[in-house]
Amino acid sequence: MQPVSILLNVLWILFGGALMAAGWLIAAVIMAITVIGLPWARAAFNIAVYSLLPFGSRAVRRDELTGQSDLGTGALGLIGNLIWFILAGWWLAIGHVVLAIGYAVTIIGIPFAWAHLKLAGIALWPIGKAIVPA
Template sequence: METISVIGNVFWIILGGWVNALAYFLGGLVMMITIVGIPFGFALWKLAVLALLPFGKDVKVERVTGWHIFGNIVWLLLFGWAIALSHVFFGILFFITIIGIPFGYENFKLAKLAIWPLGVSVKDRVSGLPM
């Protein structure tokens, strides 16, 4: 299973995953400029990690507090819906072809994180370590 994840990640990066990851990382830097945007910056960095190497990673809810719910609602209204919609769009495009189905699945995983990023972690499927 680990070899398949490595192969999938290599193809993902070659086919443009690094562009997505770079955009999320730079967006996170912009959000870090303000104190209010720091949690959203960390959320974008989680998306950057998952967008760079999505194969072999799981998105898991770690904790849900009142702040996470409030922050996720604000995130969803301001940014999350557009980011998630773009990943759903590309996921559907990838699902049209048989060879693209794994990439479509990874786009749906990114959409899931883009909708509700606060209180959620990205973990390696094999080691269980947070990324």
């Protein structure tokens, strides 16, 4: 990880990133406890990791990463993402966009605004994604 990414991640954690990651982690645990939420627990955990350290990382499709299709990148993943989008994805993305606008008002907050926009993108359609170093 680049020194600038490390610095931005430390600042991100201090200014709210740890709380966001904790929220996503709690959501992942709650989803894992329920039988119905199991398909979305992995996606919520991926978002938790991504929201803890968004700088120097990016979300990619798992089939592009591994070269093999799996349940999350096939038809079941599409159905899961549609259900996620309807039930949770759109309002989580709106929350990230609103926070991004708030951070973008200041020059110092622009990198954090960009991170929120990346999180908004994965919050819309998380199933079948993996977090990799940029």
